[in-house]
Amino acid sequence: MTTARFSADELYEIVETYASFGNHHTGTPADTQTTAWLTDVLRSLGASVHEDRFEFDRFVCTSELRVAGQVVPALPVFYCAAGEWRTTNLSVVDVDVGIVGNPRGLDLYLDADPDAAALVMAIGGLDDHPVQCNRVPQMPTIPGRPAVIIPGNWADRVRGADAELTFAATAEADRSANVIATLGAADAPAINITTPLTGWTPAAGERGTGLAVALAMASDLAADHHVTLSVCSGHEIDHTGLKHYLASRDVAGWPVVHLGASVGAIEPDSTGPAGLGNQRMVLATASGEVRDEIDRRVLAANWRLRKANPWPGEGGTWFEAGASVLSFLGGSSLFHTTADTAAAATTPQAMALAAEVAIDAARLFLDNHR
Structure with missing residues (x-):
């Protein structure tokens, strides 16, 4: 990677390598390995x-939800409670998928x-893929209750049977790091x-394409x-x-x-160029003619x-x-699920288009600051 603009295959390789470290929870070995890899990439540039x-408090949890002896695909709700439980006294609550990116969305x-x-x-x-929700890294000030997230297509099966949850969790002092680089x-x-x-x-x-x-x-x-x-953890x-x-x-x-x-995520049924998904938007503090020019340019990568x-x-x-700020955002049906792998999430062509358009829009944005 020696040229200013990476090739389509090089961009895709970055996404592929990033995803290969596994679940990128803050403070985990995958986080540490990703940081070391990214540092090497930046130094090579x-x-x-x-x-x-x-420093922060890391939530550590093991949980299992079973229905009639079958393990239900489920994820713990982070920072919901500390302790150990084994219970069949469960309540199934339907949650709006729109809150998954809001760290306080589950509170109510x-x-x-x-x-x-x-x-x-x-x-x-x-x-069959639970959608994890962002959370504030603080344990409740009053005793909490264990909670897990399941896919919507499992809700009726869990409601209509004798389900059992085992759950053990604690919060541990931990640390992570942002990667800060300067060039030019x-x-x-x-x-x-x-x-x-x-x-x-x-x-x-979700993360690798950006x-x-x-x-x-x-x-x-x-x-x-x-x-x-x-690049912040x-x-x-x-x-x-x-925030740190x-x-x-x-x-x-x-x-x-x-x-x-x-930023570079595709959808199989997208009408956008290179399959780039339709849930894409750009936000900008720019105004006037610069804003209009950015608007025209980002349309090429299906941003609005x-x-x-x-x-x-x-x-x-x-x-x-x-x-x-100039901010590029998107959405994906794979968002916050373990199905968000490189092969499913993007292509070299989608990455090349997203990068080209974002760089051009960034230069337009910077013209407003000269």
């Missing part, structure tokens, strides 16, 4: 790299049916590129900009790494390009320039901190 470490559901000893959250989506001449115009590092699953489409585009963009823009690339637990990074910086007015969820209040994702965290 000539970047100066360091780790920005932070966790108060459901106070007579039940444990909760089973049914979330619609890909059959120090006296060149500054640009900050950012993308999350962690997630619940292999996250090929990381690949961020690397290509950083390499390209470093030709005439001083690039700071911040803790995304799935309330942007913990990014921003806590010691005044970013008001900084030009920031955020590569968020599913939108207005949103509040801004979603880590781009919103930067925006709230006062930065000037």
